[in-house]
Amino acid sequence: MAPYEPEQDTTEADELSAGRRKAARYVVPLAVAGVAAATIGLVPALATSGDPDLPKITAQELIEKIAASDTEQLSGTVKISTDLGLPSFGSGLTGGFAPGGGDEGGKGAADPSAKLMELASGTHTLRIAADGPDKQKLSVLDDAAEYSLIHNGDDVWAYDSASNEAYHAKDGGRAGADKSHRGGKGAGKDLPKELPATPKEFAEQALKAAEKSSTSVEVDGSAQVAGRDAYRLVLKPKDSGSTVGQITIAVDEKTGTPLKFTLSPAGGGSAVVDAGFTKVDFGKPSAATFDFKPAKGTKVTEEDGKDGRSGRPGHSGEDFEGFKGEGPEGLNVIGDGWTSIAELKLPGGQGLPTSAAGSDEVPQEAAKFLDSLGDKVNGDFGSGTVFKTRLINALVTDDGKVYVGAVTKDALVKAANAAQ
């Protein structure tokens, strides 16, 4: 055979077999693709299938474990997915909500409150490192950029590598940095320091409090989080009317550190908030991690100290705690526990601008657009508009009252009727 003929000797084979041989060669790439697809599909399935076999433990023992946890040094990667079911307006609306985002030109892009607001939607990868109460670092990993919040002794630095801008605050910002650093998960770590109670007492108190706010607390099996064995602590509201289905906290079996926090809505579907470690290491992070000096040419915005202190924690922490806590005039909380509803009066055109609120600052078109986002409801209280997300619903009545809570639409209407 001449060497430039095809590699198979097809001269003697008939057409059919030649075709078969041609086809047979294509089996190789298909097989490679198939094996890869199978691997991609199967490996995660296999990895998650085996829940660790841990000794049984009661809810109280588990809470004691959390309270007794003295994890001070850790570093790891956290993935946070938030799906509040808000309509996607992109960053424009988020920026508008976040103080210091758009209108306050004086603050740089490295201002923490604006940046942390972004975490309220979508999926983000975070890195955290902590070494005792004086050194913490939180980094938000962006595409080819990173936003770091560093607390080291008296200094709080925020560094945005995309714009090469830094933000500096003296110890005054500490409360804010601490809180944002811990997020929702780490709250348990702070508690033992703040409460004089022993872990056991704390667990009892916590369970009692849960009982009072009609929460069922139980340990529901185990899970693997970031390659570590963990118990799943499940909190469920007993009341109907709450939009919160359940809250699951995965607690590390060895150290008692909460590793994963999941908030599922009552309506089913994917979790509203899902934050958990994908990698965690309880070793001491390298000291250089917390060392930040702005390089020459980095634009540094100095925080003047006073005005940051009060406002910051509200925006940096959990998604809606700050919303409630910001305290416009006339805030009134109806009910308690899971189904509590905040009632507030709209002062003039502030807050949520709707046509219903009779605001003259909002153009008619914008008001109409806002109306189209909500549902019109009527009741004994008159009429109003309900704005829905997957977790929080808000009723804005035509006479300028707002009812907000993690409750269903019916519960809001009921509360509004009762308030009349």
Place this chain on the structure above:
Amino acid sequence: MSRAEVTAGAAGASGADGVRAATAATAKETDTGHPAGPGSPPRPVRLAWTLGLLRSELSITFRRWRTLALLAVLAAVPVLVGIAVKIETGDGGSVGGGGPDGGGGPAFIAQVTNNGLFLVFTALAATLPFFLPMAIGVVAGDAIAGEASAGTLRYLLVAPAGRTRLLLVKYATALTFCLVATLVVAASALAVGALLFPLGEVTTISGTRISFSDGLLRALLIALVVAASLIGVSALGLFVSTMTSSGIAAMATTVGLLITVQILDQIPQLHAIHPYLFSHYWLSFADLMRDPVYWDDLVKNLGLQALYAGVFGSAAWARFGVKDIAS
């Protein structure tokens, strides 16, 4: 042993450029149909042959005006970026400080003024989405189809290169070009950066500091990762190249596929397929500038490139092995 093998072996050993001439010369004789048996020559000869063929391929590829022009264009990108940044920040302003989202432009551009080393990263981030893969697409797409359209493919095969070996040599050439092209961009950027901007301690994007030599090492690693990111495109280009005997068509198809994939990667509704697009994790090379390095996406990127190389490489083999070579 046929005459072709002897001549080719000699050519391979004596010098790369002889191969084409020798094969062309022997082609006529072999055309008449020597009953070349499957007698395999000893292994060292084969290895020498392969190396000779590879050397010949490399010298032909890198001596082409087209290749040199591509490399020159790539080398010009960092120069342009560097000068633009220098001019814009000449009055003390900073790049990208204006916008609320930290400004546009390629990654790392805000840091270039403080440290010229960042120009390497900026240049790679600027060229990776399009310039680099386009150059690779031209070289890889031309690999087989170019020979076919120039009428030299059959002569290459007449020399007992074997189709699989020829394909491997062509792929190796394309990969070498990936590496050379990336290093050209990086080296040009480093030179421009050193000329126009200060060098010194490097601030990683995590805010920590590393020494300049560490920074250089990371820059080299990044260049290697960027070169490795192009493995998928070159395999795709090679496969396309075996489908047609028109070099231009193969290049155009490869570059067209590249653009299509990049567009698909931008459409949020198609997020389900994004992780399987070869360009999806390209910018993960920036993760090497984090401290500590964030490996997840880098590993995904390299795995994906290996997958593309496996699938399209073997598809090219399947296609090329049984193809009728008419030119």
